[in-house]
Amino acid sequence: MKYTPAKPPLTGETLDTLTARLREAGEPAFRAKQILDWLYKKRVRTWDEMTNLSKPLRTWLADTFELMPASLVFNKQSEDVTDKLLLELGDKSLIETVIIRVPQEGVGPEHSRKTICISTQVGCAMACAFCASGLAGLKRDLSAGEIVAQLLQVCYREDARTPRARMELASFDNIVVMGMGEPLANYDATLLALTIVNAEWGLGVGARRITLSTSGLVPKILKLADEPLGFRLAISLHGATDEVREKIMPVNKAYPLAKLIPAIEQFTEKHGRMVTLEFILIEDVNDSIDQAGELRDIARDLHAHVNLIPYNTVAGLPWKRPSNNRQERFADVLRAARVPVTLRREKGHDIDAACGQLRLKTEQDRGQLVAPPVAQSA
Numbered sequence: 088m089k090y091t092p093a094k095p096p097l098t099g100e101t102l103d104t105l106t107a108r109l110r111e112a113g114e115p116a117f118r119a120k121q122i123l124d125w126l127y128k129k130r131v132r133t134w135d136e137m138t139n140l141s142k143p144l145r146t147w148l149a150d151t152f153e154l155m156p157a158s159l160v161f162n163k164q165s166e167d168v169t170d171k172l173l174l175e176l177g178d179k180s181l182i183e184t185v186i187i188r189v190p191q192e193g194v195g196p197e198h199s200r201k202t203i204c205i206s207t208q209v210g211c212a213m214a215c216a217f218c219a220s221g222l223a224g225l226k227r228d229l230s231a232g233e234i235v236a237q238l239l240q241v242c243y244r245e246d247a248r249t250p251r252a253r254m255e256l257a258s259f260d261n262i263v264v265m266g267m268g269e270p271l272a273n274y275d276a277t278l279l280a281l282t283i284v285n286a287e288w289g290l291g292v293g294a295r296r297i298t299l300s301t302s303g304l305v306p307k308i309l310k311l312a313d314e315p316l317g318f319r320l321a322i323s324l325h326g327a328t329d330e331v332r333e334k335i336m337p338v339n340k341a342y343p344l345a346k347l348i349p350a351i352e353q354f355t356e357k358h359g360r361m362v363t364l365e366f367i368l369i370e371d372v373n374d375s376i377d378q379a380g381e382l383r384d385i386a387r388d389l390h391a392h393v394n395l396i397p398y399n400t401v402a403g404l405p406w407k408r409p410s411n412n413r414q415e416r417f418a419d420v421l422r423a424a425r426v427p428v429t430l431r432r433e434k435g436h437d438i439d440a441a442c443g444q445l446r447l448k449t450e451q452d453r454g455q456l457v458a459p460p461v462a463q464s465a
């Protein structure tokens with residue numbers, strides 16, 4: 088299950104670890120910063136473009152590191168504002184990275200706000216009943232370098248879309264760790280990757296612009312609360328009582344609401360920032376008025392923001408999205424209590440943008456996956 092590439096990716100190095108490697112090779116410390124500048128600021132894609140390094144150093148780098156551990160298989164653009172990149176890793180595993188563009192009023196499309204959704208595992212072990220990512224279980228964790236590489240691939244794509252690409256490098260507004268996998272189950276690699284993404288010598292994305300989403304691994308939520316970098320947290324709640332939640336999220340057996348809610352409380356206290364509760368609306372599973380009332384009470388106690396997400400249908404799974412009326416009725420229960428709530432406008436439904444769907448289809452097409460198991464009825 089573990090994959091060790093022949094050469095470690097450059098995208099998994101920090102300024103310190105790269106400096107140490109260069110020292111061993113007899114190079115001065117300042118080379119590390121130069122190399123990371125080429126990678127993250129100038130975004131060259133070959134060693135030979137790193138023109139202020141000697142030829143022997145470039146050869147040493149090429150022998151020692153993989154410059155980019157993920158290659159683009161294809162880029163699927165939806166009719167709305169979502170772009171989905173399917174990437175292939177060194178062991179042929181497939182991962183997905185999504186670009187969500189929100190156009191801004193009064194300016195051209197090149198000024199859209201951009202949120203990038205990244206993956207942290209190939210597959211997922213959490214086995215949420217509604218989710219495509221977990222259908223075939225966990226294949227393996229991603230390394231920090233593979234996680235960072237997704238963002239560089241997005242940069243390459245966006246730079247190419249921007250006129251005068253090299254003069255005006257593309258940037259993005261938010262990163263959400265909501266792609267394939269459970270980020271807190273791959274804690275160390277995810278945190279290292281986000282540290283690189285956040286660093287001034289890396290991609291320089293502020294910690295407040297980065298949101299980790301978890302299905303609710305309580306000990307890891309508490310650990311995250313103690314990290315020096317203040318990343319934001321979103322919790323995939325999807326059920327406002329244990330009875331409903333445990334039908335669709337097996338993780339609720341190990342960490343029921345009586346454990347999860349105090350952990351979220353602790354996180355909020357330490358951070359002083361609002362946590363987001365994500366709640367997918369699935370017809371006749373969790374979209375009753377009773378559930379809305381329970382969710383309202385939880386959100387009010389936690390001072391949390393609620394993100395209601397109409398379910399994206401997954402081929403082979405029986406779940407349905409409730410009607411717009413039902414969605415609004417649910418949201419109204421929260422609005423009436425002045426709980427901050429977003430009912431997410433449709434993005435990317437037409438390109439299978441929900442977690443894990445594109446990979447699932449491609450692997451089925453490639454014959455790498457047997458038919459998805461029949462979903463258990465809730």
Ligand code: SAH
Nearest residue numbers: 218265268269300301302323398399441442
């Ligand atoms: N494992 C993490 C992050 C990945 S899932 C977590 O559970 O939070 C990111 C979000 O997409 C989660 O809220 C997840 O429940 C949701 N999701 C998964 N499948 C979906 C679907 N078919 N439609 C809508 N949202 C979905």
